[in-house]
Amino acid sequence: MKNSNRRVFMCQVVTASSAVLATQAMAQAKVDPKDAQAISLGYVHDTTKVDAKKYPKHAAAQKCANCQLYAGKPTDAWAGCPLFGAKQVAANGWCSAYAKKG
């Protein structure tokens, strides 16, 4: 391999690796409970930490893993939720849009 070809090849490898890392970072980004969207929905990573006064309809058994909108398997620790775009919510999380999986 000529030097110039090697340089082009290495550039391609670096570019491809960066794209993969960026995609993984996006796929693994987790919802920050302090994000405006999370606050407006009352999202928490731990369903036992829900403010019972603010959300009196919340029940201990409600969590993202058994919500209709949870995009992963119930056994996945984290998965997407359409309410939070590309970010992931915790299986034990909860928000006020919770809807029991039927």
Ligand code: SF4
């Ligand atoms: Fe969790 Fe469901 Fe709220 Fe999404 S809509 S954050 S899966 S409780």
